[in-house]
Amino acid sequence: MREKEQTGEGKFDMLMKIEGLSVAYGTIRALDDVVLEVMPGEILSVIGANGAGKSTLLKTITGITKPFAGTIVFNGMAIHGARPDKVVKLGITIVPEGRRIFPDLTVKENLELGGYPITDRALKTELFDLVVTTFPRIKERLKQHAGTLSGGEQQMLAMGRALMGNPKLLLLDEPSMGLSPIITREIFSLMRLINRDRGISMILVEQNAHMALEHSERAYVLENGRVTMNGLSREVKSSPGIIEAYLGV
Amino acid sequence: AKDVVKIGLITPLTGDVKTFGESTKNAFNIALEEYAKTGKYRIQPIIADDRNDPTEGANAALKLITQDKVAAIIGPLTSKVAIPVSEIANSNKTPMISGTATNPKVTSTDGKRKPYVFRACYTDPFQGTVGANFAIKQLKAKTAAVLYDVGNDYSKGLAEYFKTTFTKGGGNIIAYESYQKDDVDFSALITKVGIKKPEIIYIPDYYNKVALIAKQIREKGLKSALIGGDGWDSPELIKIAGNAIVGGSFTNHYSPDRKDPVADTFIRKYKEKFGIVPDALGALGYDSTVILLKALDSVKKITQEEIMTALSSVKNYKGVTGTISFDKNGDAIKSAAILKVEKDGFKYLTTINP
Amino acid sequence: MELLGYIFQQCINGLQLGAVYALIALGYTMVYGVLRLINFAHGDIFMLGAFIAYYLLSRFTLPIYVVFVLTMICTALAGYIIEKVAYKPLRNAPKISLLITAVGVSLFLEYFLSLKAVFTPNYIAFPRPFEVEAFDLSLFTITNVQLIIFSITGVSLGLLYLLVYKTKQGTAMRAVSYDKEIASLMGINIDATVSLTFIVGASLAGVGGILYGIAYPQINVFMGVMPGIKSFIAAVLGGIGIIHGAVLGGFIIGLSEVFVSAFLSSTFRDGVIFVILFLVLLLKPTGIFGKRIDKV
Amino acid sequence: MNFFWEARKVILLSVLIYLSVKAIFFFGYVSQYIEQITLYALIVILASLGLNVIYGYTGQFSLGHAAFYGIGAYVSAYLTKIFSIENIFAYIPILFISGAAAGLIGYLIGIPILRLRDDFLAIATLGFGTLVRVLLDNSDKFSEVFGGSRGFVGIPRLTTFELAFVIVIFLILITHNLIYSRYGLFWRCIKNDELASASIGINTFSMKLMAFTYGCFLAGIGGALYANLYTFLHPSNFDILKSIDFLIIVIVGGMGSIAGTIYAGLIWVGFIEGLRIVLPAEVVDLRWVFIPLLLIALMMWKPYGLMTKSRN
Amino acid sequence: MNALEVEGLEKSFGGVKAVDGISFVVEEGKTVGIIGPNGAGKTTVFNLITGFYRVDRGRILFYGKNITRTQPYKLPHLGIARTFQNLRLFSNLSVFENVLSAILKKDGYNVVSSVFRTADYFMKEGKAEKKARELIEFFQLSGKENYPANNLPYGEQRRLEIARALALQPKILLVDEPGAGMNPREVQDLLQTLREVKERFSLSIVIIEHQMGLVMNISDKVVVMDFGEKIMEGTPGEVKKDKRVIEAYLGEEFI
Ligand SMILES: Nc1ncnc2c1ncn2[C@@H]1O[C@H](COP(=O)(O)OP(=O)(O)OP(=O)(O)O)[C@@H](O)[C@H]1O
Ligand SMILES: Nc1ncnc2c1ncn2[C@@H]1O[C@H](COP(=O)(O)OP(=O)(O)OP(=O)(O)O)[C@@H](O)[C@H]1O
Ligand SMILES: [Mg+2]
Ligand SMILES: [Mg+2]
DSSP states (O other): OBOOOOOOTTGGGOSEEEEEEEEEETTEEEEEEEEEEEOTTOEEEEEEOTTSSHHHHHHHHHTSSOOSEEEEEETTEEOTTOOHHHHHHHTEEEEOTTOOOOTTSBHHHHHHHHTTTOOOHHHHHHHHHHHHHHOHHHHHTTTSBGGGSOHHHHHHHHHHHHHTTOOSEEEEEOTTTTOOHHHHHHHHHHHHHHHHHHOOEEEEEESOHHHHHHHOSEEEEEETTEEEEEEEHHHHHHOHHHIIIIIOO | OOOEEEEEEEEOSSSTTHHHHHHHHHHHHHHHHHHHHHOSSEEEEEEEEOTTOHHHHHHHHHIIIIISOOSEEEOOSSHHHHHHHHHHHHHTTOOEEESSOOOGGGTEETTEEOTTEEESSOOHHHHHHHHHHIIIIISOOSEEEEEEETTOHHHHHHHHHHHHHHHHTTOEEEEEEEEOTTOOOOHHHHHHHHTTOOSEEEOOSOHHHHHHHHHHHHHTTOOOEEEEOGGGOSHHHHHHHGGGGTTOEEEESOOGGGOOHHHHHHHHHHHHHHSSOOOHHHHHHHHHHHHHHHHHHHOSSOOHHHHHHHHHTOOOEEETTEEEEEOTTSOEEOOEEEEEEETTEEEEEEEEOO | OHHHHHHHHHHHHHHHHHHHHHHHHHHHHHHHHHHOOOOTTHHHHHHHHHHHHHHHHHHHOOOHHHHHHHHHHHHHHHHHHHIIIIIGGGTTSOHHHHHHHHHHHHHHHHHHHTSTTSSOSSOEEOOOSSOOOEEEETTEEEEHHHHHHHHHHHHHHHHHHHHHHHSHHHHHHHHHHHOHHHHHHTTOOHHHHHHHHHHHHHHHHHHHHHHHHHHSOEEOTTTTHHHHHHHHHHHHHHOTTOHHHHHHHHHHHHHHHHHHHHHSOGGGHHHHHHHHHHHHHHHSTTOSSOOOOOOO | OHHHHHTHHHHHHHHHHHHHHHHHHHTTSSOHHHHHHHHHHHHHHHHHHHHIIIIIITOOOOSOHHHHHHHHHHHHHHHHHHTTOOOHHHHHHHHHHHHHHHHHHHHHHHHHHTTSOHHHHHHHHHHHHHHHHHHHHTGGGTOGGGOGGGOBOOOOOOOOHHHHHHHHHHHHHHHHHHHTSHHHHHHHHHHHOHHHHHHTTOOHHHHHHHHHHHHHHHHHHHHHHHHHHHOOBOGGGGSHHHHHHHHHHHHHHOTTOHHHHHHHHHHHHHHHHHHHHHSOGGGGGGHHHHHHHHHHHHHHHOTTOTTSOOOO | OEEEEEEEEEEEETTEEEEEEEEEEEETTOEEEEEOSTTSSHHHHHHHHTTSSOOSEEEEEETTEEOTTOOGGGHHHHTEEEOOTTOOOOTTSBHHHHHHHHHHHHSOOOHHHHHHTOHHHHHHHHHHHHHHHHHHHHTTOTTOTTSBGGGSOHHHHHHHHHHHHHTTOOSEEEEEOTTTTOOHHHHHHHHHHHHHHHHHHTOEEEEEOSOHHHHHHHOSEEEEEETTEEEEEEOHHHHHHOHHHIIIIIOGGGO
């Protein structure tokens, strides 16, 4: 990881800046020259069709996938190509696609793993309290094996686990997938709550474009690995091309 | 310049019995070195590894015979490799002497003699029988237990003939137990045998196994006398087993304190060169090589046929492992010495003639 | 009474053997748990431990506890290096390629160390640091060697349990064993965790090697093969990846080997082990404590 | 028949290979030794192909393949010896009987153990392999002919180059046809996902059993050819280490690749025997130091095997 | 005629009743939707019908024939096909092979034909390949026949799974959350496809789905589950208005 690359004016207003990011799986280009900025405290949504590269974008930010070109600067530090565990320690955590909690561990152990990078005990306790108060359902089930939770509860656990890492930036990959309408709404309002109370920035990747645009301030549209549009969510939402391609009638 | 004669050595230089293969190879080299000074020919040795695997042994034999065109072969070490090799050697009319393969089937299959195949060691029936006779006549034992390695034909062969002879001689085999090649824990067997309190325990195996077994026998407080076969013959036996093996006795080819110049020279040279005292397998490897070299010198022309004939008529060759003649089966006729294990080495006890 | 004493005595014999298997099985289970790899070279690290201890004891006459510590350090280092050199480059390759590499490492260690210039192909007497003493407890006797083996296995098991279930590193190991990618997203350094697993597994193998040398005082470069395979079976029997499973498996195998020899014939002991294995796996296809995750 | 028409290229190629190999032998460029190891390589390829069907195609991890190879070998040895077979035409049915015997035992043992998965199956098959080894070690208790741990001696030498070549090519063709038919497709489906296979109506159990039986059958034939080539059998030749040899060949060649198995079989025998020729006498014991190193290097170079394209 | 009848189905996992006395009927040619909160037991019902889980109590009738506890692999032959909630494609096989495997399972030749390449082999293979291409085209996957299935984007994998199920020529199709991971627009396309499928293959369909836009539009009848029980059943219109359904599943804002 390189130390603060640029200290130019205004750079520090930005939480993260991605430039020219390109990723390929073998010969398949998944991301192509992506430019994206995240402001502190905002919820940013990324929408796009299947295979547009949304998950790839998040995976590349976390370091799971390595870009072949481009830069990601987070809080003044270049993090592209860094190992995931280092990135997490800088304050970027993720709620991965398909939840991927540890099914054989208890709910509590899952949360503890989320707090793995935190060494400060007091902070850890604070975060734990935050999670159990935000998700009272999780609190009831701390001793249960995570694999036996229902889909919605697993999603909450995945969010709780990500919060335990004390993120400055939280990445959410399709948090509503496979959830019932009522739970979906619950998850989104919890997300808003966390954003409001803790000032955590979020990148929200969603297929459910209605929901995503409704709950975010700004939005990016990804098509075949390229950013084709970005702007305020309300504007994006009313753009005819978007309605036609993603929102349906 | 001397004519060149190629001689092949097949022995396990890798694999589970590599250690024995190495001593054979060392002894083989000593014999060649000595010959180089006095012999008629310049010997070109070709050494092949058989990994103690019949397939590899057979491949190695064919390579030596059909590709390198050796005049004769020394080896292999174990019967399981020697048997397929002997088939190949015999059908290709290449003389072969194994120093150590004790299975009767090495020199003949289904009663048919393989004329090109010889061996410088005892066969299993011989040693097993001698061991049993010793137990009955000298030790006056009435009850015996036998522990043998079921996967090792040598061990199994000796055990069977011991059992037959001992029973015939009026003794009683009260325990006949086997273990496996890789076993190191014999406590169950020994506890089992121990409660029957046999007068003697016959352990026909190589020294490494014997040492472990003996140690465990004594640790379990058993007092039975231990006897065995030529596999015991290695200084390592006493080193590993220590006091546990002292007092045991075994059938063997020679006795180091017999004041035999041939053996003394060999042991001295071996020790100088390789830093350790040779085991019985080395000694047998040496003898078979020397027998072959002598046969080479005695023939008019180096043909495989001639060498074979020369070998068949070897009489009273005085080697490291005793006086050797080949019988009509190509097996060595030699008397068996009984050696006793003492703290500082093996001591000659008595000789039993076949 | 006679019979009872006999049975007790055989039990002790079986426990001794089982304890050694258990110690090796622990290493297998740990590595398997984290990498899903049957680390064939594990038995050879065990052998390495015995050899290192042999050199330390015979060349330097060090006190036994120093030998234990130094041996563990050496085998741990060997485990670490093997993982870094041979396994890490294949981290993303199919598990089976890794298995073949492990077989390669195992063969290499055996044949390389058996060279005269390195260790030796010979059977070597392992110098016991103390004399064997037997304590007669009327029904059966027990030796100091056995007591040492039991206590060291017990302590190792306890420490390992604490490490895996009570420390942060242990939680990390378990996380890595379920899902490496997600574990790394929890801030866990995968490479360090895998290394740690190998280090712990290999040092246990080192301890196993010393105990084995003390119990059966003769060592050879091929000594790790059979105990290795049997310990792996023990780990599977107990439910692979599960610490107490490995120990239970080790004792089951040790005891059944001994009892088959004691009441049947030693020829069939391997056969019987496998019959037991069959029966257990048919009833519980993932071993005694193994969990079955079979959600459609 | 379509069989021959479809296989025309392979058959033509085989005839060419046969003729050139024969010519080399005839003009004495190589010795009988080379002929023997070529034969041995063919046998190893056949048995490994059986494992490839079981593991490479169907995903059933077996560590007991050598046991079936051994069963074929012992059956053929026994039959050819007690009937003192000398005629090659009397030998052919025995070959197939030996293969069938190995297949039958594979079938019977497969019924209980093919319910197991992955490494658990591997351990169970390893167990079966050990059982067979124990039985072979004690086989002289059933009949003196088997020789137990002293080995089975005096087996007639019936395996000729022609016979082995024709049989192996024929069986490779059959295997090819099976694999490139619905059965091979189902096997690969099972390897990918058993539950999904069941959901499209594949009787996964019987298909696995079929692959296992067939794979064991090939191993059995390989074993039979081996027995009547080397004329001596020893139980230690059919233990776990041998099973691992077959596994190495399958993996090095590439799971699910017939050509890969053929190349890897040749390479494997080539390694072992080639180093024998290449290494000078003083360091022959380095042979088995190099082989594992070559193996490790090969796995790093081609982690998916020689003939499979790596994918991420 | 009833294609499928489920009567008093029960299933528990270690004390937890995942399905607790569910009954419903699927009339021939009709589409039934199953909705309910996460963990209500919907997928478990599918697994019970298709034999992947053993039924504790209850009966399943398929065209009047009792198929309770039939082994999974037998059901496709009777005419039941399904897809999985967590995609179960043959991920290393090509798109083409994924579809072909199902067709060849349905109409195959025997071992002798495959070994000796008889006329039957060529005829059946040819037919199967033609049909596979048709299906692939129908599901707009043409051009990707040779891609390994797991290289497809998620949505296309979902379509492929349905194509594979249809290759079995089933009488009834059970689909588990086919719209998961699709955007509203793609869900609309899927709805269209399913309608065509139903038309063209004259199928009955049972669909589990959380996306109301899909399930409410395609279903003739909706079954609502909660805690393993059926809390109501009715037309989409009725269900949307039901108080219990709103409370347990849809939420107030839905209206
Ligand atoms: N591991 C991989 N190997 C090869 N190709 C991949 C891999 N992962 C993703 N892809 C390809 O990269 C492209 C982008 O995939 P990505 O998962 O980022 O899309 P997405 O926008 O998240 O789609 P979805 O909505 O389906 O989750 C797709 O074409 C996909 O097939
Ligand atoms: N194999 C299993 N072992 C243990 N519990 C199981 C198993 N399968 C399902 N369950 C449990 O049964 C209950 C019902 O699960 P099911 O998957 O049927 O729910 P669902 O209605 O499909 O939910 P979702 O909408 O989230 O997919 C859950 O509590 C689940 O954890
Ligand atoms: Mg995605
Ligand atoms: Mg479900």
